[in-house]
Amino acid sequence: MSCMVKICGINSEDALIAAMSAGADALGYVFFPPSPRHISLKGATTLTKQVPNSILKVGLFVEAGDEALQTAIEAGNLDVIQLHGKESPERVTEVKQRFGLKVMKAISVSTADDIDKAQSDYDGIADFLLFDAKPPKDSVLPGGNAVSFDWTLLTGRHFKSDWMLAGGLNPDNVAEAIKISGAPWADVSSGVEKIKGVKDARKIADFIHAAKGY
């Protein structure tokens, strides 16, 4: 079965067109000002209005309050809320109930224990789990760091929630990462950029084709 692909950090028309044309299944929009991929509410409206219903529009937040979630959801007509901070299982449930949208919880991974704990805390509560590498100690970003983790930690694992593999993926390693981890989704941000925060249309296409095996 071909892997589903999320291209995260869509912040320009060029990136949007490249991702949609190449067959992305989900687009990530960052609402976190310290990120070089952060977009405004107006930008969210512009960069989502032409996205067909067949592609998921994912809003990415870090410990955001309800008002920030509400305004971004409205601006971007979002389908999925990605919580990429230290949000608790209770917060995941609260956000799901309050906004009636699917919720993706990002899980920072460096050891098997991190996955075990996430499975215990969030599996079946969040609609999606996104397994990402733990951020480097000096990083101001909880994600989008181009850092990978040991994909074999996910080999043979099964979850109630749908799930994504993220962290340091790129067109050259994504096929191997999917094969080793068994991931149904692959997520990327840095690995399809020419410089931090600027997407590269060719790399986006190459990533999607490699992830989908064509």
Ligand SMILES: O=C(O)c1ccccc1NCC(=O)[C@H](O)[C@H](O)COP(=O)(O)O
């Ligand atoms: O992408 C960001 O700038 C970002 C900032 C703050 C929190 C999360 C962020 N990205 C979340 C994602 O879903 C990324 O695609 C994921 O962390 C993988 O990033 P990368 O290793 O750069 O492919």
